[in-house]
């Protein structure tokens with residue numbers, strides 16, 4: 001057997017059933033091995049799209065996503081997606097072909113220093129330098145991608161190694177090491193329980209680390225038993241049980257007023273697998289200014305990175321959360337939070353007959369089957385999705401958080417649909433973002449993937465336009481997209497039916513038609529270019545200083 | 553403040569680049585660098601002199617996450633100032649878990665344990 005065959009065999013050993021990629025010279029031996037491999041390869045139409053599909057596959061299923069690219073331009077096309085996976089801690093294995101070792105370092109055709117390029121955008125990366133190291137390296141890549149804080153791992157394989165002979169006996173896959181620890185940090189746990197029991201205004205600040213640690217059930221029990229209000233980051237939406245009355249929604253720049261106000265007022269902030277990102281905290285010095293902080297994470301580098309905790313624990317959330325549970329004494333605070341939530345609830349009473357995206361997304365959310373996956377792009381529509389759709393698990397809401405990458409939604413939806421063929425999968429995109437990986441319609445066409453695409457069309461790079469309006473004296477530099485293509489005709493070119501709507505009274509039927517159609521479908525939703533996302537914490541402001549629509 | 557870090561690495565050609573990239577990206581200034589192969593085992597011994605106004609743990613915690621970094625020691629002017637004394641940060645497992653990182657164990661607790669004021 002050849003190195004290339006070994007690659008496919010190891011992927012199989014790790015339970016990989018789908019991979020996403022694009023062939024080229026330096027990876028042809030692996031593509032030759034794919035030809036007879038039982039692993040299904042999905043041809044993307046741009047390596048960035050393929051890697052986003054692998055991310056969508058990983059994020060919607062909890063498994064490792066795998067993507068492939070050739071040397072040079074293929075590998076450079078992966079960089080954005082690797083960065084996206086790094087900042088959102090997505091377990092991803094990227095395999096790139098490299099020119100043969102004999103010509104490496106000579107500026108050979110399609111040679112670029114991929115290992116060097118990978119340094120800041122991966123959790124770790126390998127250049128395989130000998131056929132004898134190939135098998136172990138691939139196993140390590142899978143282990144690293146999933147261990148601790150997950151992330152992308154790149155394996156660059158020179159062509160001569162793909163072609164080298166290797167024995168056909170495979171080493172067994174090491175059993176995954178249990179993520180449990182024998183000795184819990186009893187002293188800090190005691191300290192945490194004391195802080196929680198003594199707090200008058202405790203608040204749970206929940207990030208993506210909780211569901212990535214498989215600790216959703218433990219979290220929900222913690223929130224019930226140690227009754228306290230909670231807020232989530234963009235990545236953690238869906239972590240809190242739908243019927244938890246004290247869940248206040250997303251916090252941060254476009255968070256709910258209730259979430260932001262309550263966090264500013266709390267006296268104990270329990271940070272669970274979150275990282276005090278600037279889109280969450282606003283002005284860092286004034287974030288939750290009166291709160292003591294308990295911080296739980298799996299990544300030691302997150303502890304005390306931006307905010308000094310009073311009590312910090314590293315370890316498996318599944319064990320720490322039950323051990324930290326203690327009764328709270330904060331009834332007045334709970335009631336206060338309920339009142340905040342009521343006072344600042346969303347309003348959907350929008351005048352006129354034009355479609356109001358928040359209302360339309362709420363209608364869509366109400367109509368979707370429970371385990372649907374919504375993949376977002378980046379911009380105003382992304383924030384509206386986070387604000388107005390409800391999710392019952394973070395795996396059902398895929399949004400590019402840390403990197404905020406336009407073009408994420410459509411390919412991510414392809415990966416999600418392949419990981420979860422039984423579930424309804426939607427891409428909610430903007431007229432700007434959709435065009436960034438529009439070529440992936442070709443992938444949908446080829447595999448007849450019944451992905452539903454909703455384009456929220458404001459004929460603008462809306463989010464940037466909103467900032468120009470608010471902070472750059474209404475100087476609308478390069479954000480006008482009023483010459484957009486005909487999106488329905490564009491979809492039709494890929495044999496995807498579609499429909500355009502622009503009035504509120506069309507919304508219900510249009511959603512119904514899209515969801516009941518058996519195949520892929522594109523719903524083009526025209527909205528007013530003036531519509532903006534509210535509330536908004538302006539740059540440099542504290543989170544209680546939100547701008548709201550009514551104040552404008 | 554000035555710090556000296558000694559870092560033991562696996563013998564990976566790219567490890568020096570990784571260390572330098574992390575140091576630059578995290579905003580620390582390199583004022584001196586020594587690199588030598590380790591005599592006993594395959595690997596490198598790096599000595600970095602670092603100047604920065606930022607707390608040095610913001611660098612060491614990131615360097616420690618590099619898979620090729622096997623051990624990192626900090627020789628600072630004021631070790632105790634790394635973590636405020638009221639912050640009793642101890643880890644759920646002893647430092648022995650360091651190597652376990654590379655086998656996929658979740659506990660990558662390295663420096664935290666070695667410099668935690670007790």
Ligand SMILES: Cc1ncc(C[n+]2csc(CCOP(=O)(O)OP(=O)(O)O)c2C)c(N)n1
Pocket residue numbers: 377378379380381382404405406407429430431432433434456458460461462463464
């Ligand atoms: C790849 C990339 N380029 C640029 C940006 C900056 N950016 C953020 S939102 C946005 C506008 C997005 O427009 P659209 O997809 O139409 O969404 P809208 O805000 O109009 O809902 C831009 C350009 C980005 N996030 N990603």
Ligand SMILES: [Mg+2]
Pocket residue numbers: 379430431432456457458459460461462
């Ligand atoms: Mg737009």
